[in-house]
Amino acid sequence: MANSSVSGKYAGNLDIGNHNVIRGISLIYGVYLLLPIVLLMVGSLGGSWTNTLLPTGVTGQWYLDIWHDTSFRKAFWSSLVVALAACAINTVLALPLAYSLYHGARRGGALAARIVSAMPVAVPAITLAFGYMVVFNTDLAPWLGTLPLLIAAHVTLTLPYLTNTLLADLRHLDLGRLEQAAATLGASGWQQFAGIVLPSLKQSLLSGLVMVAAISVGEFGVSNLLTSFQNRTFPVLLLQAFYGATGFACAATVILLILAGASALLSSSLIKARP
Amino acid sequence: MNLALDNVSYHYPGSTQGLHELSLNVCAGELVAVIGPSGSGKSTLLKLVSGLETGHTGRIVFGGQDMSSTPVHQRRMGMVFQSYALFPHLSVLDNVAYGLKLRKVPVAERHRRAQELLGIVGLASYAKRDIGQLSGGQQQRVALARALAIDPLALLLDEPLSALDASVRGHLRDEIRAIQQRFNATTLLVTHDQEEALVMADRVAMLKDGRLLQIATPREIYQQPTSRAVAEFVGLSTILPARVSAPGRIDLGFAELFADTGARAVGTGLHAMVRPEHIQADPPPTCVNRLQGHPGAQRYLGALTRYDFEVPGASKPFLAESAVPAARAIAVAPEHIRLLDH
Numbered sequence: 001m002a003n004s005s006v007s008g009k010y011a012g013n014l015d016i017g018n019h020n021v022i023r024g025i026s027l028i029y030g031v032y033l034l035l036p037i038v039l040l041m042v043g044s045l046g047g048s049w050t051n052t053l054l055p056t057g058v059t060g061q062w063y064l065d066i067w068h069d070t071s072f073r074k075a076f077w078s079s080l081v082v083a084l085a086a087c088a089i090n091t092v093l094a095l096p097l098a099y100s101l102y103h104g105a106r107r108g109g110a111l112a113a114r115i116v117s118a119m120p121v122a123v124p125a126i127t128l129a130f131g132y133m134v135v136f137n138t139d140l141a142p143w144l145g146t147l148p149l150l151i152a153a154h155v156t157l158t159l160p161y162l163t164n165t166l167l168a169d170l171r172h173l174d175l176g177r178l179e180q181a182a183a184t185l186g187a188s189g190w191q192q193f194a195g196i197v198l199p200s201l202k203q204s205l206l207s208g209l210v211m212v213a214a215i216s217v218g219e220f221g222v223s224n225l226l227t228s229f230q231n232r233t234f235p236v237l238l239l240q241a242f243y244g245a246t247g248f249a250c251a252a253t254v255i256l257l258i259l260a261g262a263s264a265l266l267s268s269s270l271i272k273a274r275p
Numbered sequence: 276m277n278l279a280l281d282n283v284s285y286h287y288p289g290s291t292q293g294l295h296e297l298s299l300n301v302c303a304g305e306l307v308a309v310i311g312p313s314g315s316g317k318s319t320l321l322k323l324v325s326g327l328e329t330g331h332t333g334r335i336v337f338g339g340q341d342m343s344s345t346p347v348h349q350r351r352m353g354m355v356f357q358s359y360a361l362f363p364h365l366s367v368l369d370n371v372a373y374g375l376k377l378r379k380v381p382v383a384e385r386h387r388r389a390q391e392l393l394g395i396v397g398l399a400s401y402a403k404r405d406i407g408q409l410s411g412g413q414q415q416r417v418a419l420a421r422a423l424a425i426d427p428l429a430l431l432l433d434e435p436l437s438a439l440d441a442s443v444r445g446h447l448r449d450e451i452r453a454i455q456q457r458f459n460a461t462t463l464l465v466t467h468d469q470e471e472a473l474v475m476a477d478r479v480a481m482l483k484d485g486r487l488l489q490i491a492t493p494r495e496i497y498q499q500p501t502s503r504a505v506a507e508f509v510g511l512s513t514i515l516p517a518r519v520s521a522p523g524r525i526d527l528g529f530a531e532l533f534a535d536t537g538a539r540a541v542g543t544g545l546h547a548m549v550r551p552e553h554i555q556a557d558p559p560p561t562c563v564n565r566l567q568g569h570p571g572a573q574r575y576l577g578a579l580t581r582y583d584f585e586v587p588g589a590s591k592p593f594l595a596e597s598a599v600p601a602a603r604a605i606a607v608a609p610e611h612i613r614l615l616d617h
Contacts, residue, residue, distance in 0.1 A: 174358065180327050181360035181418075183347045185374035185425055191348075195373075199364045 043250030062251035075237040083216040086154040087209045090162045098166035119160045129225040145228030153222050158212040165208035210267035218260050276338040277303050278429050278461050283333035295485045304459040308472035311482035317465045321433050326350045337428050353427030357434035359414040361406045368402040374425035392420040412443040430462040469509045481505045503615045506548045513593045517547040529588025532564045534612040546615040551594045553611035556601035565606045
């Protein structure tokens with residue numbers, strides 16, 4: 001009895017010790033993650049920042065500058081147009097794709113579904129960009145640097161994510177079974193899709209699209225290689241801004257951060273809201 | 276309405292599973308339970324009748340009309356699934372009213388009808404709830420109401436109670452049966468639970484390897500199984516290989532017993548089946564078919580104890596039931612030894 005209580009106490013101490021270690025690691029990791037963001041925020045509000053640990057003076061001038069800078073406004077709109085277009089095209093493509101993959105997978109097309117899922121991991125975005133540069137820099141298809149091509153690249157990049165989100169939900173909800181139930185109740189194929197499948201997928205479609213928008217708005221590698229000066233997206237312009245005034249660049253980054261953060265929050269709250 | 280399967284065969288591509296020349300008749304208002312081990316084809320049977328699976332040969336006839344080529348959404352089959360398959364984005368009421376909405380029934384009328392059916396399944400006050408707020412048993416009641424709402428030609432129940440807790444199952448079983456009788460619904464119940472089949476059905480059809488082995492009333496299929504497969508699947512029993520040693524006598528290898536051998540020739544190999552409730556514990560020494568031995572494992576069931584009784588030389592123990600387990604001997608009356616030819 002006495003023995004077991006001693007060992008229990010010992011185990012408890014060990015537990016608390018472990019706990020503190022985990023806390024410490026989390027703290028260091030948190031600082032590591034958050035410090036750049038905090039520095040960006042400080043920088044965006046700082047007056048002058050050269051060769052010092054922290055900037056001197058406080059100003060809102062950088063944000064005002066961005067507001068008045070036409071190239072930034074233009075880049076902002078370019079990003080928005082590309083993101084929204086990618087969302088629209090993704091919706092049209094991913095819904096039927098995920099739906100047919102779901103039904104096809106049961107008939108032995110599981111490989112196709114796996115390829116779609118693995119694509120963003122297996123194929124680096126930069127490969128895609130180089131491919132585009134080779135193909136669309138020819139006389140036959142001289143579209144490098146145009147907005148439609150950039151949109152096409154973003155669609156290709158983000159399509160697997162949306163398709164995967166929809167596919168996971170189709171499986172999770174066992175929609176095949178629901179379609180069967182609807183069929184026995186008198187629903188034709190189209191009525192099953194419109195009345196059962198689409199409404200059931202509404203939330204995963206929404207959250208998937210927010211994710212698509214977030215990826216598209218923040219995408220740098222491919223955009224940097226494919227855009228022309230005329231339709232630079234926000235992240236591309238951002239890099240170029242860093243070669244100039246630091247405070248200006250910090251403020252622009254903070255804006256991007258707020259945009260991406262807001263859409264990420266929106267996305268996760270949409271997922272949580274599901275019953 | 277009468278449902279008849281006439282010489283129905285179906286083969287899953289690239290497998291030997293399916294149905295082989297199955298004929299089955301379900302009378303109007305009758306509940307036929309289809310039982311069998313997994314892979315026996317019982318689910319295939321239900322899918323073919325519902326129209327969810329097509330491509331069979333033979334005829335599936337409702338009230339004299341062959342439905343084989345009618346697509347699933349025009350067949351008017353009320354189907355209840357093991358996984359409930361309720362629509363999560365619709366309220367309880369809208370789930371029940373879904374089939375009526377497809378039939379363009381006006382809103383007020385379909386809501387009235389759905390509310391009425393919810394009352395019948397005991398969920399009148401749950402109409403506005405989300406599906407996720409219901410327990411499994413409640414969900415299956417909604418599914419039943421939804422299936423009944425379309426005034427189906429037949430009710431198809433696909434393992435409707437298998438996903439539920441035992442405590443809910445027994446209760447819902449009685450309720451489904453009562454509602455089925457109230458609507459006089461021609462019903463096919465597919466289940467792997469033979470007890471459920473015996474309790475609920477007017478007749479029980481036993482399938483194995485895609486073939487119909489026997490269709491009979493619960494009492495008959497329990498008391499007079501025609502084959503070893505049926506006897507093994509329905510109820511508990513002890514089944515031992517035997518041989519007709521003389522008219523009215525069978526030889527089990529370790530003992531010779533009196534049994535009704537009918538017109539079977541001496542030397543015929545067969546199996547002898549005994550139900551546990553027909554084994555008499557510690558009979559008087561003069562009793563016929565008396566076997567000496569000793570009791571094995573015991574399971575206390577309250578009013579009864581189910582126990583194994585080891586008889587020297589027997590390949591397996593006898594399964595017996597009685598208030599007090601036998602200590603030294605058991606006996607089986609000759610009329611309670613059922614002989615199975617295959």
